[in-house]
Amino acid sequence: MEHNSINILRGKINEIVALSPYSEDFIHSINTFEWVCKLYPEAENDRALEIAALGHDIERGFNDRRIESRGYGSYDEFKQAHALNSAEILVELMEECGVEQALTHDVAHLVAHHETGGNEREELLKDANVLSFFHVCLPLYYDRRGTDITKKRCVWGYNKLSYKLREHVREMEFLDTDLHELINESIGSGD
Numbered sequence: 001m002e003h004n005s006i007n008i009l010r011g012k013i014n015e016i017v018a019l020s021p022y023s024e025d026f027i028h029s030i031n032t033f034e035w036v037c038k039l040y041p042e043a044e045n046d047r048a049l050e051i052a053a054l055g056h057d058i059e060r061g062f063n064d065r066r067i068e069s070r071g072y073g074s075y076d077e078f079k080q081a082h083a084l085n086s087a088e089i090l091v092e093l094m095e096e097c098g099v100e101q102a103l104t105h106d107v108a109h110l111v112a113h114h115e116t117g118g119n120e121r122e123e124l125l126k127d128a129n130v131l132s133f134f135h136v137c138l139p140l141y142y143d144r145r146g147t148d149i150t151k152k153r154c155v156w157g158y159n160k161l162s163y164k165l166r167e168h169v170r171e172m173e174f175l176d177t178d179l180h181e182l183i184n185e186s187i188g189s190g191d
Helices: 004-019 025-039 041-045 046-055 075-097 101-112 120-160 163-171 179-185
Strands: none
Touching: 004 025, 004 046, 004 075, 025 041, 025 046, 025 120, 041 046, 046 075, 046 101, 046 120, 075 101, 101 120, 120 163, 120 179, 163 179
């Protein structure tokens, strides 16, 4: 029964994330879990980390529940509200799918901390999320938001990574030469 409820849950997460107004969110959810597994291969068997990675931005799939950045004192406050909202939505969805309470609690805790990190698993999810932003989201974000906001977002995300993980960002290549230059300006040539 539990295996079936997880499969149903995965399908529902995919359907909802695909409704996001940001076309990159669907691939970002999958890519975040790929980064989780790349950074910590044992995570491939961690069901809570998988679901948290796939659903960490689920609130963006709801027009009536999506958190907007306006009205928050800082970008960090906005991102924390986003994380808590996604965690709340995932709890509702997991309960609807009949997922066991312990797993539901674990996923909710991970998603609630996916922007800030904390313990080892929360840090892993945060790092994977940031790396995936650079890896798959950045070109479309840049097209939507322009140079100045993208620079700020890059610096904000890059500074959340450990020095060791920053190397992954420095090694990424971007086809758009303007974007590539923007990244280099934003993060500098090294630490």
